[in-house]
Amino acid sequence: MARSLDDLLTPALCIDVDRVEANLRRMQDYCSAHRLALRPHIKTHKLPAFARLQVRLGACGITCQKLGEAEVMADGGCDDILLSYEIVGRRNLRRLTDLAGRVRVTAVADSLAVALGLSEAASRAGLTLDVLVDGDTGYHRTGVSTPALAVELAQRIAALPGLRFAGLFTYPTLPATRSWLALALEGLRAAGLPAGTVSSGGTPGALSTHEVPEITELRVGTYIYNDRATIRQGVAGPDDCAATVLATVVSANDPERVILDAGSKALAADLLQHDPGLGHGDIAGYPAAVVRRLYEEHAVVDMTACPRLPAVGERVSVLPNHICAAVNLYDEAALVRGAAVLEVVPIAARGCSR
Numbered sequence: 426m427a428r429s430l431d432d433l434l435t436p437a438l439c440i441d442v443d444r445v446e447a448n449l450r451r452m453q454d455y456c457s458a459h460r461l462a463l464r465p466h467i468k469t470h471k472l473p474a475f476a477r478l479q480v481r482l483g484a485c486g487i488t489c490q491k492l493g494e495a496e497v498m499a500d501g502g503c504d505d506i507l508l509s510y511e512i513v514g515r516r517n518l519r520r521l522t523d524l525a526g527r528v529r530v531t532a533v534a535d536s537l538a539v540a541l542g543l544s545e546a547a548s549r550a551g552l553t554l555d556v557l558v559d560g561d562t563g564y565h566r567t568g569v570s571t572p573a574l575a576v577e578l579a580q581r582i583a584a585l586p587g588l589r590f591a592g593l594f595t596y597p598t599l600p601a602t603r604s605w606l607a608l609a610l611e612g613l614r615a616a617g618l619p620a621g622t623v624s625s626g627g628t629p630g631a632l633s634t635h636e637v638p639e640i641t642e643l644r645v646g647t648y649i650y651n652d653r654a655t656i657r658q659g660v661a662g663p664d665d666c667a668a669t670v671l672a673t674v675v676s677a678n679d680p681e682r683v684i685l686d687a688g689s690k691a692l693a694a695d696l697l698q699h700d701p702g703l704g705h706g707d708i709a710g711y712p713a714a715v716v717r718r719l720y721e722e723h724a725v726v727d728m729t730a731c732p733r734l735p736a737v738g739e740r741v742s743v744l745p746n747h748i749c750a751a752v753n754l755y756d757e758a759a760l761v762r763g764a765a766v767l768e769v770v771p772i773a774a775r776g777c778s779r
């Protein structure tokens with residue numbers, strides 16, 4: 426069993442447990458101070474133990490993107506789950522009602538077609554399912570496009586068997602979100618449909634959520650670990666980053682470059698701000714190094730601006746661009762404090778794309 430970083434096979438995902446706890450407490454304190462319900466998104470860590478810790482610290486429940494993640498989290502003891510994804514298709518609807526038979530589940534819908542599927546499945550299972558209307562307040566992914574359409578869909582949901590209209594849902598919180606939500610809430614009030622929950626999310630804008638008082642619930646995922654993206658967005662510093670990839674230098678034949686054993690299968694190939702020039706990771710101890718190119722198992726690191734090069738065999742810690750995507754590549758994570766490995770845990774909900 427690994428006892429220290431030196432014992433780990435690389436590439437290895439390492440999680441600094443003290444930083445995790447500090448990040449979780451900071452967000453919980455913010456939400457408690459502003460009377461916001463915190464419903465963390467587990468898509469970042471995918472670990473039932475961290476979901477339970479989030480709830481222990483004060484979260485009202487958790488958010489999962491996919492049914493597979495939710496099934497793993499329910500097995501791991503989470504009993505209040507928001508599925509932040511439109512559930513479509515006979516087999517998925519059956520999985521949803523099976524899940525709703527054992528834990529509290531809230532679903533989202535952005536069309537009558539989705540709502541009808543939920544209604545039929547819930548009725549068949551003899552359940553009443555809470556449903557939030559998903560509104561597109563500027564991101565242009567899922568969501569009804571206007572506040573008027575949100576009110577119309579809420580009315581349809583409220584009239585469908587097996588469903589209870591529970592409020593509004595959007596992602597992320599953008600400059601236009603406040604006026605969009607205010608209009609929708611006004612329409613809902615006029616229609617006699619109170620929105621119990623108004624759920625929004627995203628780590629970049631999380632600590633400004635109180636400026637949109639219409640929001641009652643915050644969904645954040647990345648805040649637990651942070652990454653190069655959240656540093657660049659100005660919402661985290663290097664000391665707030667809790668998850669890194671331990672890699673080994675496997676080749677150093679050129680004075681200007683070294684090769685690490687952590688390619689796209691270890692760091693994920695997501696770019697920072699869609700700009701390949703910004704590289705694929707920060708290397709601790711080598712601030713001027715640029716991870717220029719990723720192959721599946723190789724990272725090509727440009728060392729031109731570095732005063733010294735690591736030797737073959739040296740281990741380095743790499744901070745990925747997008748930590749959620751990187752975590753999804755690992756079967757297990759090493760929970761660490763300093764150089765000590767406390768535990769190696771399976772990432773139980775990794776790869777749950779269905």
Ligand SMILES: Cc1ncc(COP(=O)(O)O)c(C=O)c1O
Nearest residue numbers: 509596626627628644645646647
């Ligand atoms: C629907 C939804 N809610 C919340 C989040 C959490 O966002 P973040 O990881 O920026 O905190 C995401 C992230 O992808 C999301 O898709």
